[in-house]
Amino acid sequence: MFRKIAAVTAAGMLALGLASCGSSGSDPSAAAPSAASSSAAGAQGGTIAVITVDLANSYWQAETDTAKTEIEKAGYEATVNAHGADPDKQNQLIDTAISNKVKAIILDPAGADESVAAVQKATDAGIPVFLVNAEIAKQGVAKAQIISNNAQGATIGAEAWVKSMDGKGKYVELFGNPTDNNAQVRSDGYAAVISAYPDLKKAGQETANWDRVQGKEKMEGLLAAHPDLNGVIAGNDEMALGAIEALTDAKKIDKVKVLGFDGNADAVAAVKAGTMVATVLQPIVQGTTNAVAQAVEYLKTGKTGVADEKQSIDCVLITKDNADKYKGPFVLDK
Template sequence: MKTLAALATASVLVLGLAGCASGGTDDAAEPTDTGSADGGGLITIIVNDPSNPYWKTEGDVASAVAEELGYEATVGAHKGDANTENTLIDTAISNKSVAIILDPANADGSIAAVKKANAADIPVFLVNAEINETGLAKAQLVSNNAQGAALGAQEWVAAMGEAGEYVELFGAPADNNAQTRSNGFTTVISQYPELVQVGKEVADWDRTKGHDKMQSLLQANSDINGVMAGNDEMALGAIAALKEAGKLEGIVVGGFDGAPDAVEAVIAGEMAYTVLQPVAVFAEEAVVLADTFIRTGEAPAEEKQSFDCILITADNAANMTAPFTYTP
């Protein structure tokens, strides 16, 4: 588990790239009635599915930072289900949490959960995914998905030689990130008329579904030479299916997240690239912002903050010094 100092170093790198404001404590305002100068208490962290290394890192980093700042921390998972998320929010309220760090299950369906926490006077800080309403969460911290998608698509187009037939694996439709990435891919690829999409399937960010949907797409489109995937898990599932069919050679596969398995696939030449989301950075930042609010009552000046992504190819993959951590 990373130390706070190591995480802070990563924050300097990616926040500099993103150019977005952070809620540090050096210039904190005088405590207000809504803050407790001593801090402390329970911070509840709710992620999607820790079987995915991206979300596991999100929970691990947030809990480590919370504990280093003097809080207790607990991590729960909703696995994309709004009802489970609602139950976890109820538990956080009954446990008298002083803050909730939430990766929302659903852009629309999670709004009620945030409102419920607000009604209990528990501040909510969203990470990784947004909800379709502002003014409820104290902060919404996400990767710059449009920028990351453009980075990946430009690399993919070059690897494809600007021509060919391809398929796309789309993430969970309830997560706005899925559509943002797909739109980002299309914005770049549409500039190249000889690149033709012949199939598209929803695989819900999942490796097994990525594998199964890739099998179906391959049966219907045996001559493809490219795969665009909205995240690494779907891309890795596609690679497994392509290997089984003896079709991987000559097919350009792109991912998104910067997961350790994906980085290894890039190094091995099985994946053309992955796009690193700085999840360790914004998971840390969310807890720092929560700590500032708990102690001072000071919320971030900007509710929505985005953190730029980094393209990972065979040329710079060795700079991944820890899971989801890039060191130039």
Template sequence: MIAAAAMSALAFAGCSSGGSTETPTTASSATAETSTPAGGGEAGGLIAVITPSHSNVFFKAEADAAVAEAEALGYTAQADSHDDDPNKQSELIDAAISNGAVAIVLDNAGADVTVGAVQKAKDAGIPVFLIDREINETGIAVSQIVANNAQGAGLVGESFVAAMEGEGTYIELLGRETDTNAAVRSDAYHAVIDEYPDMEMVAQETANWDQQEAFNKVQTLLEANPDVKGIIAGNDTMALGAVAAVDAAGLTGEVIVAGFDGSPDAAQAIKDGKLLATGLQPAVLISQMAVQQADEYIRTGSTGQPEKQSIDCILIDASNVDKYTVFALEG
């Protein structure tokens, strides 16, 4: 199964606004593999899948892919949402323990607050496989499989700068402060944008990954900064809120907007000419890999992989959006 995950990862290509280049998925070996039990078990039993709210298409895609892969490998699976509430996350992990889960696949509710919850599952003999978001501890989760947010945000930043021709004022929308991905993406944006002295950030606001909040804030910011040339957002949900605010202000085609995640709505907005680009996180692949590694671990006592694994993102823009499928790119 691990080999299958590696082969499927090779189908993804790293793209830029100047064309596309085939790049393999990468796995970081920064952390040694977690110590393993004796192994020798059999496939079967409950895999608990816990993610943020399924009202967000990204997290729903994660959950659906994990459940489908678990069932294909002979397990039962149950998907629940912690809604980014650490207390609810703790309750769901308690429920997984009580229900005799053989593994937990988790997109967590916070890098620090989740450490105790994962430790609790480990102490109960249930291996945890983290997806999308890391925690600030190693050696307690078996796997931490995440998109290479810095690499992907770098691609978006390059596309954004090129579209703005290296000059002009812009707004940045930040994600939830407790989510490590918010800071990683922002830092990667600025590693690119700050190299251009004629680009000026006139506002930086947190919109907490939320579309309505982004819409409201961008409306206000556009009124205060009528000459803004671009908006770069930490995820597609906020980017789409910005797109709606730009449209409501009659500025579509004048204000450049870029996002991150690779959501279906973002892909459609690119096709409609309202969004410049998005960084595609291979959510489906990452979820499938987590379940495959859980299966391998249950059966053999080892995943055969390092704990921390980083999967490259892909730039989606007008040049390749027609090849887009749900959180994946064909060909």
């Protein structure tokens, strides 16, 4: 079970309550030393590889920008690449990192099962791997697995969406990438809340792979099949924003309540405009900062400085009530 981390950042992220699943102890985000303060590690120099999913997506761009900044603060060089959720491409990038004898790898994995062998390969080569945003299906291979608390985030998002629907109506779901554990966890979290409302009827579900264009295309098909629907739940903001485009084109945006997940700038703008009920902000900036800090500490001492390999950080709901506190990217002011 994950240890939840109270995410409090100097950059101004909304304070999150400390919670613990089946254990107790100090806050790992506080225990992990700042990358900027690890002068001994910085003196060593070398390169830390950052491998993400999609550099064209604002969420993963924030992840890599944060990683690069923190790595360079610590006195290392950073390389940044993306695997596009393709395990074969991920393997190639891991092979390149091994050939280049990088000091460590910050990885957003291309699938829970699909990434185990790649992480194992780097570990066997003596290169520690620190996962951020998504987990893999095995422990003891990566040095850390730091993710957002997707179940908690889906719960608070679904609760806000159900309230906007007055607990009744016909809705559809846009599902993320099936190889990413986060997609199923969010879907299950939505379902757990919605199942308590028998007057909410699910009319259909389509996979749109976290993508805005696919979200729009799939939403167009769902609208054609169910022209009377009045709700959309989406596994991330990009798919939700694609749905909003389709609904706007069909002149139905004022009749349909849309829920997003991630907390990107476009989604927050949609919340302010009233075309999205809410988005669930993932603390990717804090998670990535923690991953780099733990990598630097490990390179310095041989330990990450935290008790648990698996760590989760609670998400924050953004609605019209607090959208003005969004400082972006993916940071909400106190």
